[in-house]
Amino acid sequence: MRTYSGHSTARASNQLYRRNLAKGQTGLSIAFDLPTQTGYDPDAPEALGEVGKVGVPVVHLGHMRELLAGIPVAEMNTSMTINATAAWLLGLYVAHATTQGIAPNALQGTTQNDILKEYLSRGTFIFPPEESLRLTVDTIAYTLRHVPRWNPVNVCSYHLQEAGATPVQEIAYALASAIGILDAVRSSGKIDDAKLPEVVGRISFFVNSGVRFVEETCKIRAFGRLWERICLERYGVTDPRLRRFRYGVQVNSLGLTEQQPENNVARIVLEMLAVTLSAGARARAIQLPAWNEALGLPRPWDQQWSLRIQQILAYESDLLEHDDIFEGSAVIEEKTESLARAARSELDDVLSLGGAFGAIEELKTRLVRSQAERLRRIESGELEIVGVNCFTDSEPSPLTADCGAGAVLKADPAAESELQDDVRAWRRSRDSAAVGRAVDTLRRAAADRHANVMPATIELALAGGTTGEWAGALRDVFGEYRAPTGVTGASRRRGCGWDRGSWPGAAGAGVVAGRPGAATAKVAAFVRANGVPPRLLVAKPGLDGHSNGAEQIALAARDAGFEVFYQGIRLTPAQIVAAARDEDVDVVGLSILSGSHLELVPEVLDRLRAEGVDAPVVVGGIVPPDDADVLRAKGVAAVYTPKDFQLDRMVGELADLADHRRLANGGPGAPRGTPGDRGRA
Numbered sequence: 001m002r003t004y005s006g007h008s009t010a011r012a013s014n015q016l017y018r019r020n021l022a023k024g025q026t027g028l029s030i031a032f033d034l035p036t037q038t039g040y041d042p043d044a045p046e047a048l049g050e051v052g053k054v055g056v057p058v059v060h061l062g063h064m065r066e067l068l069a070g071i072p073v074a075e076m077n078t079s080m081t082i083n084a085t086a087a088w089l090l091g092l093y094v095a096h097a098t099t100q101g102i103a104p105n106a107l108q109g110t111t112q113n114d115i116l117k118e119y120l121s122r123g124t125f126i127f128p129p130e131e132s133l134r135l136t137v138d139t140i141a142y143t144l145r146h147v148p149r150w151n152p153v154n155v156c157s158y159h160l161q162e163a164g165a166t167p168v169q170e171i172a173y174a175l176a177s178a179i180g181i182l183d184a185v186r187s188s189g190k191i192d193d194a195k196l197p198e199v200v201g202r203i204s205f206f207v208n209s210g211v212r213f214v215e216e217t218c219k220i221r222a223f224g225r226l227w228e229r230i231c232l233e234r235y236g237v238t239d240p241r242l243r244r245f246r247y248g249v250q251v252n253s254l255g256l257t258e259q260q261p262e263n264n265v266a267r268i269v270l271e272m273l274a275v276t277l278s279a280g281a282r283a284r285a286i287q288l289p290a291w292n293e294a295l296g297l298p299r300p301w302d303q304q305w306s307l308r309i310q311q312i313l314a315y316e317s318d319l320l321e322h323d324d325i326f327e328g329s330a331v332i333e334e335k336t337e338s339l340a341r342a343a344r345s346e347l348d349d350v351l352s353l354g355g356a357f358g359a360i361e362e363l364k365t366r367l368v369r370s371q372a373e374r375l376r377r378i379e380s381g382e383l384e385i386v387g388v389n390c391f392t393d394s395e396p397s398p399l400t401a402d403c404g405a406g407a408v409l410k411a412d413p414a415a416e417s418e419l420q421d422d423v424r425a426w427r428r429s430r431d432s433a434a435v436g437r438a439v440d441t442l443r444r445a446a447a448d449r450h451a452n453v454m455p456a457t458i459e460l461a462l463a464g465g466t467t468g469e470w471a472g473a474l475r476d477v478f479g480e481y482r483a484p485t486g487v488t489g490a491s492r493r494r495g496c497g498w499d500r501g502s503w504p505g506a507a508g509a510g511v512v513a514g515r516p517g518a519a520t521a522k523v524a525a526f527v528r529a530n531g532v533p534p535r536l537l538v539a540k541p542g543l544d545g546h547s548n549g550a551e552q553i554a555l556a557a558r559d560a561g562f563e564v565f566y567q568g569i570r571l572t573p574a575q576i577v578a579a580a581r582d583e584d585v586d587v588v589g590l591s592i593l594s595g596s597h598l599e600l601v602p603e604v605l606d607r608l609r610a611e612g613v614d615a616p617v618v619v620g621g622i623v624p625p626d627d628a629d630v631l632r633a634k635g636v637a638a639v640y641t642p643k644d645f646q647l648d649r650m651v652g653e654l655a656d657l658a659d660h661r662r663l664a665n666g667g668p669g670a671p672r673g674t675p676g677d678r679g680r681a
Contacts, residue, residue, distance in 0.1 A: 001310045004081065004250065004287050005303060006031040006056030008415045010066035013056040016300060018070060025307055027077040028109075029287050030067075031055035032089070034543035034594055037124040038570070039085050039471025042419035046572070049599025050543045051416040054297075055081075058089065059423050059466045064096040074102045078109035079154075079248070079285070084126040086113040087139050088470045091457035094147065099462075110151040110204060113139060116177040117156045119360050119483045120367055121163035123545015123569045126471060129357045131478035133184050135453065140181075140199055141190040142454035151204045153181055154248075157223075161208035162254045163548055164371025167219045167339055170208065172346035173363055175226060176356035178203055182235060183355070190452060200235050201242030207283075209271040210252045215339075216274035218332055220281040222340035223247070226347070248285035249275045258294040258643040260387030260394050265291050269309060276313065278332075279324040286310060294642045295400070296408030296624050297595065364486035368551050375552055378645055388645060408624060410595075423466060430464035438463040439473050446477040485547070485568045487554050517648035522655035523561035526662075534658035535585040537615075538566040539576040541604060544594035545569050549620055553589060556647040557654060573600065577607040585615050586658035592621040598630060605635050614665070616657045620644075 001024065006013040017028055033055040035047040041059055042051045051057055058064055073096070082089045090111050094104050115132040118125040125132065136153060143152040157165070157174035165173065185191060185199055207223065209216045224245035231243040251271035256264045268288050275283040288306035290298030298306075313319055326332045353359035377383035384390045438460040445456040453474075460470055526534050538554045540547060547569050554566040565583055567575075580588050588608070590601060601619055608617070616637040623631070628639040637657055644650055 001026045001286065001307060001314075004029045004031050004289075006033075007054075007297065007409065008052040008056070008412050009419065010056055010058060010063040012412075012415075014067050014069050014071070017067075019300065020303065020307070021071070023304060023307060024311055027079060027285065028071070029079045030081065032080070032082055033057045034124065034545075036089075036467055037082060037085060038543050038545075039088075039126050039467060039475070040543070041423050041466050041468030042416060043423055044468055046543065046570075047416075048542070048603075049416070049596035050594060051419050052412070053595040057419055058092065059419070059468070060426050060464060061092060061095055061099075061461055062426060064092040065099075068096060073097055073100065074106045076109070078107075079112075080110065081112050083112055083115050083118050083122075084124055084132065085467060085471060086111040087135050087454060087457050088461075088467060090139060090143075090147075090150075090152075091454065091461045091470075095458050095461035104147045105149070107147050108149040110154045111139065112154045112156060112206065113152060114154060114156045114177060114206075116173075116180065116356050116360070117159045118545070119481075120173070120364050121159040121548075123483070123547055124543075125481055125483060125545075127474065127478040128481040129360060131474075132481075133181070133357060134449065135474075136181055137184050137188045137190060138452045138454055140185055140202075141188070141452055144191060144195060144199060144202070151202050151246075153178075153202075154204050154206045155181070156206040158206050158208040158250050160367065161210060161252065163367045164369075164374055165367055166370055167215055168342040168346050169366065169370060171219060171223050171226065171339065171343035172350060173356060174205060174207075174223075175230060175343070175347050176350040178205075178227075179230065179234065179351070180356045186235075189450070196235060197237045197239060197242050200231050200237050201239070201244075203246075204284075205245065205247040207247045207249050207275070208252055209249050209275045211255050211267050211271055213270055213274045214331070214335060216271070217278050217281065217326065218335040218339055220247070220275060221278065221332070221336040222343060224281060225336070225340050226343060246284055248287070249283040250287050251275075251289065253289045253293055255385070256289060256291075256294045256642075257385065257388055258641055259392070260397065261292055261294060262397055262399055263387050264289075264294070265305075265309075268306065272309065272313065276319060278326045279322065280327065281324075292399070292408060294622065296622055297410070299409045361484040361486075364484050365488070366486075368486035368555070371548055372552060372555055375645065375647060379647060388643075426464065426466070434463045435460070435465050435469070438465055439469060442470065442473045443477055446474050482568060485551060485554075485566060487551050487558075487566055517560065517652070519556070519560040519648045519651035519655055522652050522659075526655060526659055527561065529659075530662060533561050533563045534587070534655060534662075535583060536562045536564050536587050536589060536654060536658075537576070537580050537583065537585040538564060538589045538591065539571055539579070540569045540591050541571055541573055541576055541600045542592060542594060542596050543570055544592055544596070546593045547591070549593070550589075550591035552647060553591070553620065553650070556651045560648075560651050560655070562651070562654070562658075573603045573607050576604055577611055577613065580608060580613050580615055581611045586661050587654050588613075588615050588617045589654070590617060590619050592619065592623075595622070597621055597623055598627055601631055601636065602634050614661065616661060618654065618657070 033052050034050045036058050040047045080089055097107055113136055140152045143150040155174050155178045157170040160170050160173050227245040228243045231237040237243050251268055290302035290306050292298055292302055350359055381389050442456040442460055445451040445453045536557050538550050540550050554564050558564040618638040619636050620640040623639055623641055631639055
């Protein structure tokens with residue numbers, strides 16, 4: 001029983017963890033902030049506004065010591081949601097244990113370490129796929145020998161569903177990721193062939209559970225069947241214990257609503273039951289989101305409520321006392337087998353494309369397309385969501401009455417500057433020569449494909465190295481990677497991708513519920529008046545990698561006839577402003593879901609003004625009402641939050657803004673710059 005948590009500083013997070021453990025939580029699930037996940041120290045320019053926002057910053061061994069103070073590491077099962085920098089955080093964890101006199105073989109827990117889903121959905125990648133896979137292989141080989149109770153990889157289908165994956169895609173792409181990792185381990189020469197079954201037995205999964213109860217229950221059963229076949233047939237694992245589908249669950253956050261958020265409690269309970277009622281497909285560990293995550297970061301009380309839901313199920317109900325109550329059900333068996341067949345077919349298709357790591361661009365496009373279809377169904381009313389597009393009349397909720405004054409957690413704004421001072425003091429206090437030697441050792445290990453980077457990583461941790469120094473050394477050797485956006489080959493038009501031979505905005509584009517949307521008509525009027533389409537820059541400043549919203553806005557605007565520029569994630573304010581200036585855009589749309597909107601948006605606004613760019617700016621993300629007021633006061637034209645699901649209306653409003661901007665600049669036909677090709681979607 002866990003809650004996924006961490007914020008502000010290692011010391012503050014330690015206090016939160018100890019409170020949660022005292023309330024009956026039975027394991028740790030550590031959320032790291034975005035600079036830690038993407039390999040930057042708090043004083044790096046790229047970390048501006050992101051320190052401590054969506055997790056805890058862990059920069060050096062001192063932070064790991066603070067984070068785990070008073071927590072019995074040798075007895076604790078620790079899950080760390082970390083991927084691109086997983087080897088580094090595991091290195092810090094092992095280094096901390098050894099300084100406490102705890103042998104690495106006593107440690108148990110999990111590093112998520114599934115880099116594929118970062119390319120496809122979550123966006124906290126650093127290095128190219130081949131090099132990232134190398135780091136995963138090294139972590140597996142090291143833990144097999146030295147930390148045998150550790151799960152070195154936690155293959156995540158959770159984030160695939162959040163990015164729009166259907167149950168079939170969720171199963172197939174997660175299994176394809178596991179196959180890609182195991183095949184890389186087998187061909188690396190870093191473990192003996194006889195040890196491969198042990199590696200297979202340490203692979204765990206992190207699965208999503210949505211609100212469609214029967215389908216989700218059967219999805220888990222299908223997952224287990226297919227995994228057993230893969231283990232037996234592809235990897236020759238004869239021990240049934242090592243073929244077990246071991247999985248944990250975070251229930252769905254995609255379906256949590258800003259409207260009538262109290263309804264989210266019922267959704268969370270139903271989604272939890274889907275992975276607990278069936279004893280033959282029961283999760284090994286569960287962490288539940290809080291009811292108010294669509295509003296902002298949950299408070300400790302909100303996390304406690306989610307923990308109590310699990311405890312009521314485990315201690316008050318009789319659910320855990322019986323054998324599988326679905327055994328023998330014709331309905332469950334037929335649905336399970338149907339999902340298994342479809343997922344096997346999808347998996348075979350992925351493998352025919354070169355496997356998951358060879359088909360990243362295609363898989364990303366498929367997920368963007370699936371998400372577009374899901375949103376189309378919500379917008380048209382075909383997919384009903386209570387409180388959103390049906391049963392929308394509501395009494396005022398006492399839970400959100402104080403939404404602007406404490407209904408969500410806000411990270412201490414002073415934490416970032418304090419962490420910057422902390423890391424500078426840490427650098428001054430250590431043996432710089434020892435750190436330099438450790439960095440050189442790490443670079444040499446990274447450059448030698450036959451070497452394992454983990455010993456050098458732990459050496460750097462013990463010497464006092466930082467997250468940014470570890471990642472910087474590997475950037476020097478591996479380089480960095482820009483993942484595909486998935487937007488070019490997708491469309492909101494039902495059942496088809498965008499025909500590259502036709503101009504966006506042609507007949508059929510911007511269709512909602514089988515008819516042309518209002519946005520398409522507005523864009524067409526703009527084109528008639530000006531002779532060219534309006535230009536929209538969709539940009540994601542900061543380190544936030546959750547790009548689903550930005551991708552869907554880019555699709556919807558392009559299909560309505562906008563000329564859209566979208567370059568993907570992790571742009572600096574300077575890069576965004578340069579693109580807005582060079583492409584002479586009519587509207588700038590900023591998407592931020594990490595809580596850093598009050599830091600990053602004003603900087604973009606100031607830089608736009610300094611460059612003479614007069615395009616109106618709109619912001620989308622999880623923005624509390626009082627923050628939205630601040631942004632509007634600073635000059636933001638509109639703020640969109642999760643309640644704004646009607647993309648046709650939103651794109652129509654963007655067209656209105658473009659029209660107003662053109663009229664203010666001299667009316668229809670006013671001259672404009674010649675477009676470049678900067679990230680055209």
